[in-house]
Amino acid sequence: MSLSLSSLRHIAGLTAAELHATGLSDGHPSDTLSGNVSVTAITADSRAVMPGTLFAAVPGVKADGRAFIASAVEKGAVAVLAPTGTTWPENVPERPLVLTPNPRHALAVMAAALAGPQPENLVAITGTNGKTSTADFLRQLWALQGLKAAGLGTLGLTGVDLPPITMPALTTPDPVALANGLAALARAGVQHVALEASSHGLEQNRLDGLHLSAAGFTNLTRDHLDYHGTVEAYREAKLKLFADLLPSGRIAAANADMDSVTLDALRAIARTRNLTLRTVGEAGETIRLITHTPLPSGQELVLDVGGQKHTLSLALPGRFQVDNALLAAALAAPDDAALMQKVDLLPQLQGVRGRMERAVVLPNGASAYVDFAHTPDALARLLASLRPHALGRLIVVFGAGGDRDKGKRPLMAQEAERGADIAIITDDNPRTEDAAAIRADVKAGAPDALEIGDRRAAIAEALAMLGPQDVLVVAGKGHEQGQIIGTEVHPFDDADVLRTLAGQSLANAAPAAQA
Numbered sequence: 115m116s117l118s119l120s121s122l123r124h125i126a127g128l129t130a131a132e133l134h135a136t137g138l139s140d141g142h143p144s145d146t147l148s149g150n151v152s153v154t155a156i157t158a159d160s161r162a163v164m165p166g167t168l169f170a171a172v173p174g175v176k177a178d179g180r181a182f183i184a185s186a187v188e189k190g191a192v193a194v195l196a197p198t199g200t201t202w203p204e205n206v207p208e209r210p211l212v213l214t215p216n217p218r219h220a221l222a223v224m225a226a227a228l229a230g231p232q233p234e235n236l237v238a239i240t241g242t243n244g245k246t247s248t249a250d251f252l253r254q255l256w257a258l259q260g261l262k263a264a265g266l267g268t269l270g271l272t273g274v275d276l277p278p279i280t281m282p283a284l285t286t287p288d289p290v291a292l293a294n295g296l297a298a299l300a301r302a303g304v305q306h307v308a309l310e311a312s313s314h315g316l317e318q319n320r321l322d323g324l325h326l327s328a329a330g331f332t333n334l335t336r337d338h339l340d341y342h343g344t345v346e347a348y349r350e351a352k353l354k355l356f357a358d359l360l361p362s363g364r365i366a367a368a369n370a371d372m373d374s375v376t377l378d379a380l381r382a383i384a385r386t387r388n389l390t391l392r393t394v395g396e397a398g399e400t401i402r403l404i405t406h407t408p409l410p411s412g413q414e415l416v417l418d419v420g421g422q423k424h425t426l427s428l429a430l431p432g433r434f435q436v437d438n439a440l441l442a443a444a445l446a447a448p449d450d451a452a453l454m455q456k457v458d459l460l461p462q463l464q465g466v467r468g469r470m471e472r473a474v475v476l477p478n479g480a481s482a483y484v485d486f487a488h489t490p491d492a493l494a495r496l497l498a499s500l501r502p503h504a505l506g507r508l509i510v511v512f513g514a515g516g517d518r519d520k521g522k523r524p525l526m527a528q529e530a531e532r533g534a535d536i537a538i539i540t541d542d543n544p545r546t547e548d549a550a551a552i553r554a555d556v557k558a559g560a561p562d563a564l565e566i567g568d569r570r571a572a573i574a575e576a577l578a579m580l581g582p583q584d585v586l587v588v589a590g591k592g593h594e595q596g597q598i599i600g601t602e603v604h605p606f607d608d609a610d611v612l613r614t615l616a617g618q619s620l621a622n623a624a625p626a627a628q629a
């Protein structure tokens with residue numbers, strides 16, 4: 115699809131006064147520069163510019179996109195979008211220059227306009243933990259009703275019979291990939307999409323071009339303060355989904371057991387913006403969790419759904435999975451009358467890859483789980499959820515990622531030490547940081563924890579410790595397929611490593627047992 119620059123500016127709410135170009139002495143654009151150029155694509159990456167592209171030159175964390183205007187023009191950019199105050203670089207052929215205080219917002223809105231259709235039911239989920247799980251449960255609930263549905267987030271694009279669409283490996287993709295991916299899904303008849311809204315994505319306006327039908331909020335606890343600076347700024351970024359992006363009159367759903375500051379702020383936004391707020395959980399008003407009883411194969415739930423008591427079994431272990439399942443049900447129901455029907459589907463939900471996934475059961479009855487907990491709150495809840503399953507000891511292997519929030523490292527360790535009988539600190543994507551220094555930051559919160567840097571060796575050591583009825587959980591990587599050291603990704607899959615090592619130890623044990 116192509117659109118004229120002036121239509122794009124109109125769509126993004128940018129006025130004529132914001133169109134400039136160097137060499138225009140009277141400040142008024144000439145005909146060529148008046149915005150009648152045809153734009154076929156938009157990108158914020160000069161390396162992706164092709165003839166006909168509008169280049170969004172945005173300052174970022176590592177680089178300043180304005181340094182690449184010359185290169186974009188050389189590659190055929192027909193116009194440039196940039197922050198107010200940007201001047202045209204010297205010795206670069208003139209192009210229309212659209213200036214706005216928030217070019218990332220304009221980029222997302224224009225990308226959506228150029229991409230075309232969006233799925234009719236587009237639900238975004240935010241929160242510190244539980245976005246992927248809730249989005250996948252929602253996708254499953256739709257699929258169970260026979261609807262063509264997709265999930266989009268940390269796991270990439272998920273669903274059955276989807277067109278081949280490549281997405282960047284981010285929880286919330288950049289606005290151009292997002293808009294194009296969603297348009298491809300809509301064109302393929304996928305009208306139900308559950309999407310993760312990360313705080314980075316919200317802060318960077320990646321979702322600003324989307325037409326959302328509902329939005330969910332799981333919880334807000336510590337993470338990503340390296341990027342947002344303060345909890346307040348982090349909360350503000352998450353709340354943007356409800357304050358700015360979700361259109362008035364739509365459904366907002368939240369876990370009522372989340373911190374009260376965030377919940378109160380959400381309630382205030384819902385009131386002001388006329389959103390229908392649904393709450394779930396122990397304090398939930400829409401779906402209230404009355405009791406939950408862990409069972410060997412999952413858990414039994416007693417719920418109050420709109421005043422009606424309802425008992426059902428969930429085939430998933432872990433208290434936090436109940437929160438995610440109930441939030442998904444609240445988001446799946448277009449009106450209150452449909453709530454019970456969605457709740458009735460919950461027993462059919464299947465586990466999400468790498469989320470409390472039981473990878474190995476040893477002949478002595480010990481189990482080993484893989485989970486994606488990488489925050490203090492997630493680790494605390496994970497270990498509390500596993501405790502009833504550990505008739506023996508509970509052992510955790512975990513680490514903290516490099517180039518990510520340093521403040522969470524000792525807090526994660528405290529939760530590991532508090533919640534498990536044995537905690538083993540290991541490496542989890544050191545990225546460009548020194549792995550030993552990360553482990554030292556972690557160990558400051560758990561001086562008694564064991565430290566084994568090599569992740570495979572740490573898992574092997576933990577497996578060797580497992581006595582009858584013990585439970586091991588390897589946390590932090592979940593579905594991940596690699597260990598990122600420097601900028602290189604070394605293949606690594608916790609579940610595979612567990613299965614391989616458990617198989618080897620059984621093979622090694624066999625001759626000894628016969629002797």
Ligand SMILES: CC(=O)N[C@H]1[C@@H](OP(=O)(O)OP(=O)(O)OC[C@H]2O[C@@H](n3ccc(=O)[nH]c3=O)[C@H](O)[C@@H]2O)O[C@H](CO)[C@@H](O)[C@@H]1O[C@H](C)C(=O)N[C@@H](C)C(=O)N[C@H](CCC(=O)O)C(=O)O
Binds near residue numbers: 173
């Ligand atoms: C810190 C961060 O979020 N960075 C994201 C951001 O990059 P940025 O805009 O700051 O980029 P930059 O490298 O400073 O460059 C500035 C601009 O110059 C442009 N450029 C750069 C080089 C060049 O040759 N030409 C060019 O035009 C860049 O395309 C960019 O537009 O925007 C890019 C495009 O959307 C993202 O790819 C990039 O994600 C990086 C890779 C990343 O690691 N992000 C992580 C932290 C992230 O976003 N995680 C969240 C949260 C996960 C969770 O929930 O836990 C996620 O949604 O995945």
Ligand SMILES: Nc1ncnc2c1ncn2[C@@H]1O[C@H](COP(=O)(O)OP(=O)(O)OP(=O)(O)O)[C@@H](O)[C@H]1O
Binds near residue numbers: 242332437
């Ligand atoms: N509702 C919840 N409350 C607290 N912890 C949770 C909740 N749901 C999941 N977790 C924990 O967080 C981990 C990650 O879950 P999930 O992948 O669903 O979260 P996410 O928000 O998508 O994470 P990311 O920010 O990395 O995308 C799980 O493996 C579990 O340990």
Ligand SMILES: N[C@H](CCC[C@H](N)C(=O)O)C(=O)O
Binds near residue numbers: 488594
């Ligand atoms: N989306 C999260 C994933 C963290 C996973 C963990 N394995 C790590 O590397 O810290 C992040 O980018 O912070």
Ligand SMILES: [Mg+2]
Binds near residue numbers: 245246310
């Ligand atoms: Mg996720």
